[in-house]
Amino acid sequence: MSKYILKRLGMMVLVVLGISLIVFTIMNLTPGNAAQMILGQSASPEQVAKLEAELGLDQPFFVRYFNFWKGAVQGDFGKSYQTSLPVFEEILTRFPTTLKLATAAMFIATLIGVPVGVISAVRQYSLVDGVSMVTAMLFASIPSFVMGLLLQLEFALNLRVLPATGAASWQSYILPAVTLSTATMATLIRMTRSTMLEAIRQDYVRTARAKGAAERSVVLNHALRNALLPIVTVIGVDFGYLLGGTVVIESVFSLPGLGTLLITAIRMKDTPVVMAAVMFVTIAYSLVNLLVDIIYAFIDPRVKSQYAKG
Amino acid sequence: MKTKQTYKKRSQFSAVWRRLKKNKLAMLGLVILTAMILIAVCADLLADYDTAVIGQNMAERLQGPSGSHWFGTDQFGRDVLARIIHGSRLSLSLSIIAMTVAVAIGSCIGAVAGYYGGRVDDVLMRLMDILLAIPPMLMSISIVAALGQSMVNLLIALAIAYVPVFARVIRSTILSIKGQEFVEAARACGTGNARIILRHIIPNAIGPIIVEATLTMGAAILIISSLSFMGLGIQPPAPEWGTMLYEGRDVIRNDPYLVIFPGAAIALAVMSLNLLGDGLRDALDPRLKN
Numbered sequence: 001m002s003k004y005i006l007k008r009l010g011m012m013v014l015v016v017l018g019i020s021l022i023v024f025t026i027m028n029l030t031p032g033n034a035a036q037m038i039l040g041q042s043a044s045p046e047q048v049a050k051l052e053a054e055l056g057l058d059q060p061f062f063v064r065y066f067n068f069w070k071g072a073v074q075g076d077f078g079k080s081y082q083t084s085l086p087v088f089e090e091i092l093t094r095f096p097t098t099l100k101l102a103t104a105a106m107f108i109a110t111l112i113g114v115p116v117g118v119i120s121a122v123r124q125y126s127l128v129d130g131v132s133m134v135t136a137m138l139f140a141s142i143p144s145f146v147m148g149l150l151l152q153l154e155f156a157l158n159l160r161v162l163p164a165t166g167a168a169s170w171q172s173y174i175l176p177a178v179t180l181s182t183a184t185m186a187t188l189i190r191m192t193r194s195t196m197l198e199a200i201r202q203d204y205v206r207t208a209r210a211k212g213a214a215e216r217s218v219v220l221n222h223a224l225r226n227a228l229l230p231i232v233t234v235i236g237v238d239f240g241y242l243l244g245g246t247v248v249i250e251s252v253f254s255l256p257g258l259g260t261l262l263i264t265a266i267r268m269k270d271t272p273v274v275m276a277a278v279m280f281v282t283i284a285y286s287l288v289n290l291l292v293d294i295i296y297a298f299i300d301p302r303v304k305s306q307y308a309k310g
Numbered sequence: 311m312k313t314k315q316t317y318k319k320r321s322q323f324s325a326v327w328r329r330l331k332k333n334k335l336a337m338l339g340l341v342i343l344t345a346m347i348l349i350a351v352c353a354d355l356l357a358d359y360d361t362a363v364i365g366q367n368m369a370e371r372l373q374g375p376s377g378s379h380w381f382g383t384d385q386f387g388r389d390v391l392a393r394i395i396h397g398s399r400l401s402l403s404l405s406i407i408a409m410t411v412a413v414a415i416g417s418c419i420g421a422v423a424g425y426y427g428g429r430v431d432d433v434l435m436r437l438m439d440i441l442l443a444i445p446p447m448l449m450s451i452s453i454v455a456a457l458g459q460s461m462v463n464l465l466i467a468l469a470i471a472y473v474p475v476f477a478r479v480i481r482s483t484i485l486s487i488k489g490q491e492f493v494e495a496a497r498a499c500g501t502g503n504a505r506i507i508l509r510h511i512i513p514n515a516i517g518p519i520i521v522e523a524t525l526t527m528g529a530a531i532l533i534i535s536s537l538s539f540m541g542l543g544i545q546p547p548a549p550e551w552g553t554m555l556y557e558g559r560d561v562i563r564n565d566p567y568l569v570i571f572p573g574a575a576i577a578l579a580v581m582s583l584n585l586l587g588d589g590l591r592d593a594l595d596p597r598l599k600n
Contacts, residue, residue: 011439014436015439015443018436018437018443022444023452026456026457137581140584141576141580141584142580143535143552143576143580145536145539146569146573146577150569150570152562153562153566153569157563240445241446245445247451248536251539263455266451266455278452282443
């Protein structure tokens with residue numbers, strides 16, 4: 001098992017290196033000059049050249065890329081071109097907001113999505129099943145920002161029960177988290193339903209019933225436990241989508257997270273901030289996926305024994 | 311007397327179509343999608359672009375839904391329904407083109423990786439893993455922002471974001487196909503690798519590609535509108551659904567219809583693609599054949 005984890009961590013390093021190269025290349029394709037943007041259009045070519053030299057922007061591509069990594073391994077991701085603050089500090093200040101939002105959304109999606117999926121499967125073709133399937137289809141189709149705007153309109157502007165924007169209190173996270181959770185909730189409802197439908201038709205479930213096990217125990221201990229593996233995969237994969245989705249939701253609800261930082265940085269061609277923000281999200285995503293793979297082993301003894309052999 | 315026996319030949323396509331027809335939700339999706347495509351094609355006949363879609367008429371600004379303007383008018387007095395109709399052109403065509411490019415490039419990469427295996431497979435798939443590690447939304451935002459805000463760049467961004475998805479789907483299908491007899495027979499006949507991949511393998515992997523393309527097209531419409539909503543996609547006054555939402559956002563309190571109608575258009579398009587994609591997946595699933 002530890003060998004497997006080490007292998008996956010090694011793979012993650014490779015992925016992070018690859019991503020950094022891709023993002024670095026993309027940011028270098030950006031039209032416009034960063035030094036010019038910092039100094040403004042009125043700056044003279046000499047001033048621009050001087051700042052370029054200071055920031056190391058006059059050096060060849062790979063030298064700059066190497067310098068980025070030389071600093072990054074020491075926790076120095078450079079300084080923001082816009083604020084002159086260390087990028088790492090800025091990311092650390094913003095990341096908790098994004099992480100809180102994504103985690104809360106995933107929590108809501110799982111807490112509602114999995115039970116609804118189970119009930120839908122157990123009561124297939126009932127009214128409950130029909131309603132939950134239609135809801136899931138709607139949640140999967142309505143864009144998150146439209147959902148956000150509608151929730152904002154109803155709960156913040158009309159009913160005035162929740163704040164419309166900002167991150168002043170925990171209540172501020174309710175609307176964005178619910179908004180962000182809907183698409184994942186839809187996936188979870190559909191996935192749980194289909195895997196549960198397969199599981200409850202298996203022989204071992206019939207055996208459990210024949211033994212006289214209570215229906216609740218048959219559904220939860222026998223069927224659901226076996227259906228959990230693909231559900232956990234969805235949770236892992238969707239966490240990445242949630243982290244990506246926060247960019248839009250943070251913009252709708254004006255939350256001071258990594259998403260808003262990223263959008264501002266992209267517009268201002270603030271390469272160090274963009275690099276660090278994208279890498280932060282990607283590393284978080286990769287770590288979650290690694291964690292999901294490890295959780296597999298605890299849920300499914302078959303996977304565990306496979307790792308033990310490997 | 312000899313009895314003449316006729317064997318009804320059924321192609322794979324007609325078998326899939328027969329199964330798909332039985333799925334009411336998938337047919338609903340197909341009907342909605344076909345209607346939207348027809349509306350997009352006939353948009354010019356339904357509403358004039360220059361006068362109703364981008365031409366401003368401040369005297370009629372912010373009028374709610376009525377007999378003369380079914381979906382109301384926006385801040386510039388433009389007819390919302392006309393803009394939604396023309397917007398369907400942008401959203402559908404962009405997502406179709408992006409998907410076609412992603413399918414073409416992804417299929418080639420996936421086919422080569424799956425067919426040759428070994429080191430080629432390792433290198434190509436690790437590269438795809440790297441691209442997959444960046445959430446599609448983040449990837450598209452970064453590329454559009456870097457290359458600049460234009461329709462072509464939006465297409466490039468979407469195509470790059472979805473190439474790895476198709477490469478993976480094709481690779482896994484190829485792995486299950488390449489050991490089959492018809493491939494061995496083609497090889498035994500002396501057919502070259504490129505021809506085997508193009509003529510024998512890819513046509514047999516077309517089912518999973520269609521399913522994935524349908525579902526991904528829905529996701530692409532969502533990304534296009536999200537980027538436009540954030541001001542990174544298609545720019546006003548173009549009648550893109552996301553752009554319309556961006557503009558309607560400021561007056562949402564008094565004129566919520568400016569958000570509701572374009573939002574419903576996006577949801578309807580995505581839902582029809584999801585319903586059709588799910589139906590196609592079931593229709594193509596060999597386990598559900600009977």
